[in-house]
Amino acid sequence: MIAMVLRLQPLPDELDRSYLGALMRVNALATEEEVRTHLATLDDSAALPWRRNPTLKLLSTAAGMDLAGFVMNHTTLPLRRSITSYMPDLAHGCDSNLVLIHVSGKRSCREGAYLCPDCVWEDVDFHGRSYWRRAHQLPGVYWCGKHRAPLAVVKDERAFLQPPSQALGQSARIDGAWVDTLQQHPTVRRFLDLCDTLMDRTHAFPVIAARDALRAAARTHGFRTYATKAATACADPLLSDALVDGFPSSWLAQLVPGLPAKARGRIWHQVDGVLWTATSASAATIYILAMAVLFDSADAAIQAIEGAVIAPRQPLRVRSPNITDDAAREAYVQTLASHARLQRSHPAGWYPLVQAQLKLGLPGLPHAQSGGLWTAVKAFFLEGRSLADALALAAPHQAAFEKVLLGAGSPLAMALREIVSTPQEATRGKPRIRARLSALDATGLIDKPVQNARGGAEDSRVGRRPLRAQAH
Numbered sequence: 001m002i003a004m005v006l007r008l009q010p011l012p013d014e015l016d017r018s019y020l021g022a023l024m025r026v027n028a029l030a031t032e033e034e035v036r037t038h039l040a041t042l043d044d045s046a047a048l049p050w051r052r053n054p055t056l057k058l059l060s061t062a063a064g065m066d067l068a069g070f071v072m073n074h075t076t077l078p079l080r081r082s083i084t085s086y087m088p089d090l091a092h093g094c095d096s097n098l099v100l101i102h103v104s105g106k107r108s109c110r111e112g113a114y115l116c117p118d119c120v121w122e123d124v125d126f127h128g129r130s131y132w133r134r135a136h137q138l139p140g141v142y143w144c145g146k147h148r149a150p151l152a153v154v155k156d157e158r159a160f161l162q163p164p165s166q167a168l169g170q171s172a173r174i175d176g177a178w179v180d181t182l183q184q185h186p187t188v189r190r191f192l193d194l195c196d197t198l199m200d201r202t203h204a205f206p207v208i209a210a211r212d213a214l215r216a217a218a219r220t221h222g223f224r225t226y227a228t229k230a231a232t233a234c235a236d237p238l239l240s241d242a243l244v245d246g247f248p249s250s251w252l253a254q255l256v257p258g259l260p261a262k263a264r265g266r267i268w269h270q271v272d273g274v275l276w277t278a279t280s281a282s283a284a285t286i287y288i289l290a291m292a293v294l295f296d297s298a299d300a301a302i303q304a305i306e307g308a309v310i311a312p313r314q315p316l317r318v319r320s321p322n323i324t325d326d327a328a329r330e331a332y333v334q335t336l337a338s339h340a341r342l343q344r345s346h347p348a349g350w351y352p353l354v355q356a357q358l359k360l361g362l363p364g365l366p367h368a369q370s371g372g373l374w375t376a377v378k379a380f381f382l383e384g385r386s387l388a389d390a391l392a393l394a395a396p397h398q399a400a401f402e403k404v405l406l407g408a409g410s411p412l413a414m415a416l417r418e419i420v421s422t423p424q425e426a427t428r429g430k431p432r433i434r435a436r437l438s439a440l441d442a443t444g445l446i447d448k449p450v451q452n453a454r455g456g457a458e459d460s461r462v463g464r465r466p467l468r469a470q471a472h
């Protein structure tokens with residue numbers, strides 16, 4: 001026999017896990033499974049498997065809300081799913097795909113449970129209980145928007161099931177001086193504006209629209225907007241380097257661990273790939289970081305993507321069915337090995353030509369026909385001079401000369417790759433990112449423990465019970 005369920009209203013911007021914890025306490029239940037069992041009595045859904053009866057749906061029933069309304073107001077899913085290639089037309093929280101809600105609903109934006117001590121005590125006074133605010137759990141957020149004060153963090157995310165007033169003693173305040181610099185940083189602020197805007201949207205943007213809008217903006221900045229092998233001589237700047245330049249490195253390292261330390265000029269697929277991949281290979285956070293760097297305002301970025309949603313789409317690559325080796329070589333000679341000239345002379349089909357040339361070992365020659373690089377290339381390949389001589393002639397473009405050698409050797413490299421079948425680069429692929437708390441800790445940005453200013457005062461309405469309360 002299942003006992004009657006005591007219901008609570010979720011509080012404004014209360015995180016779903018916080019609401020779950022409040023229901024656990026008010027019903028004296030110890031585990032999520034027990035809460036689920038109780039809540040399922042409300043809509044006779046106990047017989048359904050979890051994946052078809054996600055906890056978020058049960059929580060929405062307890063709150064007296066429809067699932068979409070609960071997801072939009074109490075979860076971080078609208079942000080995490082703000083740019084996706086998987087069913088972008090599906091509204092956030094749409095109950096026609098409960099498996100998606102089950103899988104995505106459980107994720108969080110970052111490690112740790114964040115709180116504002118000032119909000120905690122105000123909420124106890126005003127609402128009768130403190131609660132975990134969704135706005136404090138978003139990536140890149142380290143201060144309270146209302147109090148402008150640094151947040152505090154609890155490493156153990158099980159704290160979400162407790163009232164934050166109880167978790168204060170285990171929390172540590174984020175470094176105040178660091179937060180001061182973040183609050184003044186225009187690109188960080190633009191990123192946070194974008195997060196707020198995307199949180200309010202009921203639907204995701206398709207990845208392709210985001211990619212097209214970002215790529216158009218990236219082109220105006222001269223960034224590389226297509227994938228290249230590391231061995232090519234393409235010298236266009238990378239979006240990933242612009243992110244490193246555009247954000248405080250200590251902040252960026254929390255969102256994309258390792259990115260600030262990457263070698264300049266080296267493609268970071270998770271970031272640079274947003275300009276050319278058509279599927280959700282990167283987390284929404286990466287797209288938002290790119291938007292913050294490439295656009296002057298959140299509104300401009302959103303308008304550009306909205307425009308790309310409705311614009312007739314050009315294929316990503318103009319595929320020429322058959323570019324013969326002779327045609328590729330002839331174009332290479334005619335354009336004096338210059339990709340810029342090739343682009344001007346074949347505006348619609350230059351990219352496949354470049355690809356065909358690279359396959360033949362014909363790399364682009366930046367600064368062709370002038371300067372030390374050209375002299376060195378001629379000396380090495382045409383005049384039989386030694387590598388040491390050629391490198392001396394190439395100064396100060398030795399790195400570019402090395403790229404030319406690698407490009408010329410690319411047919412050899414391709415064959416060697418097949419022979420040794422090298423593993424893919426670690427940065428390739430689609431690992432999901434979550435801001436890491438350990439990185440924050442390691443850089444000393446977590447300050448001293450937060451003092452419990454009320455000397456052990458506690459939530460009044462939802463009593464202070466241990467997490468694993470005794471049922472009675």
Ligand SMILES: [Zn+2]
Pocket residue numbers: 116117118119120144145146147148
């Ligand atoms: Zn606050």
